[in-house]
Amino acid sequence: MTHEHDITCQNIIENLNAYIDGELDKALYAEIEAHIQSCPDCRIVVNTLKKTIELCKNADSEASLPVETRHRLFAKLNLEDYDKKD
Ligand SMILES: [Zn+2]
Numbered sequence: 848m849t850h851e852h853d854i855t856c857q858n859i860i861e862n863l864n865a866y867i868d869g870e871l872d873k874a875l876y877a878e879i880e881a882h883i884q885s886c887p888d889c890r891i892v893v894n895t896l897k898k899t900i901e902l903c904k905n906a907d908s909e910a911s912l913p914v915e916t917r918h919r920l921f922a923k924l925n926l927e928d929y930d931k932k933d
Contacts, residue, residue, distance in 0.1 A: 854882040859889045867896060 859879055865871045866879050883889045 854878045856886065856889055859883065859886075860892070863893070863896060866893070867900060
């Protein structure tokens with residue numbers, strides 16, 4: 848076990864968040880990329896995680912809608928709702 852640069856699936860899992868966030872140093876990033884390209888299992892894990900993160904980012908951008916904008920939106924929706932009732 849003298850191969851320090853021998854990336855295993857375990858290493859991929861441990862560094863997955865940093866890898867996705869682009870927080871790894873270039874050498875490790877390149878090694879993980881190489882492993883993912885040769886390992887279908889890790890490729891599936893990475894792709895799944897990337898999709899999940901994209902969904903989270905979308906949800907996050909909705910949540911970070913300025914409060915004022917949200918109030919206006921809700922006010923407008925409420926008014927339209929009352930209009931329909933009357
Ligand atoms: Zn793997």
